[in-house]
Amino acid sequence: MRNEINAAAAEWVAREDAGTLSPAEAAQLAAWLAADSRHLGAYGRMRAIMSSCDRLYRGEHVPGPASAPAVRPRARVWAWRAAALAASLALVTVAALRFLDDGADTYTTRIGEISRVALEDGSLVTLNTDSRVRVRFDEGHRDIELLRGEAMFDVAKDRQRPFAVTAGGTRVVAVGTSFSVRRSPARVNVLVREGVVKVDEAEQPVLRLQAGDKASLPERRAPVVARVDAVEVHRELAWRDGMIAFSGETLEEVAREFARYNTLRIRIADPDVAGLEVVGMFSATDPIGFSRAAAQSMHLDMALGENEIVLRPRPKKKAAAGSH
CATH class of the missing domain: 2.60.120.1440 (Jelly Rolls)
Known part of the structure; x- marks a missing residue:
């Protein structure tokens, strides 16, 4: 049954992609979607995969287990019909x-x-x-x-x-x-x-x-x-939108949160710095951008190593010679 539903969903998405549906076809699609909640799930999966194919065709990177070949527009309907035959095994979301x-x-x-x-x-x-x-x-x-x-x-x-x-x-x-x-x-x-x-x-x-x-x-x-x-x-x-929001977490807690999303880790080199609080929204996969912003706003030094970013207090300026 699941294979049949996936095949029907793939066929509908292929027909939509080939051109605007007629009023009769649009009504048939609406009735099919309303007939069973599983139809909507299958349709959503096929739309997600079509989006992936479009991004690949435009040369955009789509993360996944392996790079799929780009699908040329003229071959797209055939590709989707072939995909429908193997929907239960091969189709994955982006x-x-x-x-x-x-x-x-x-x-x-x-x-x-x-x-x-x-x-x-x-x-x-x-x-x-x-x-x-x-x-x-x-x-x-x-x-x-x-x-x-x-x-x-x-x-x-x-x-x-x-x-x-x-x-x-x-x-x-x-x-x-x-x-x-x-x-x-x-x-x-x-x-x-x-x-x-x-x-x-x-x-x-x-x-x-x-x-x-x-x-x-x-x-x-x-x-x-x-x-x-x-x-x-x-x-x-x-x-869900690739962001991390903070509202008073310490810099140490922020560093741990960024570690969930990145292999490049943020290391706090001073316990006093670790307790500084952070407020704001940042890209989850940009620890360098966050660290630069933190260093500027908190008056810290930032050092970028091979596997880590180190944040530490800025050294105090030495008093000028001869001053009292």
Whole structure:
């Protein structure tokens, strides 16, 4: 069934790309999309891959496991029909590696990559840097396992199949909502952007979180829930656009956050400097640009090495000879 849906979605995208759909064709497409939530997910995947092909044709870099050949415009419809025949094996979204894992789909991003993955039910998963999820759907369940990192889930409504995200011993269940989950060795963080989710954790009461709730769930300790405003939610989710936002974090904390997105690390060479606070929004993959801005605004010296950027206090100017 999945192959048939993927094939139909690929055919629709190919027909759209070949030219404007007639009113009758547009109505047929709308009816097909509305007939099954899986149709929308498949259609989204095919549109994402078409976008990748367009970028390759224009000579733009598209990150992924390997460079795909550019698709010339005249051959594009044929390429899509061929892709439809192998949709269940070969088609992946831009910037995410996809693996088959015991009947489940596993998606992975490398350091510095952000990926949007359209699932077969119409839900959208946005993977942050160095993250990995395992997706397993059946007739009664939609199960996601966050193996590492962070992901945003925009969930298509399906009351017959709850959408559950597991991160270690934490399970987050939703029907139709938008929320993020971040997994680290010591804790799991959940932020709800829209709707309501249930958070079930071993030996802890079940939490019911609504839009604007942010929960920190440390291991072997009681969870902490806080209310945040829309500005804070936007700041927390800036990574989806390749940005990092800070509102008073120390320079040491900022350096650790940049390390999630880059192999070039920021090293703070003085404990007093490490405690300086940072406010602002910066490109997640530009530690050099951030360090230059920090050095200028905080009166620091910046040294760029092979594998690191070092920030330290500027040396004090020596008093002029003969002065008192």
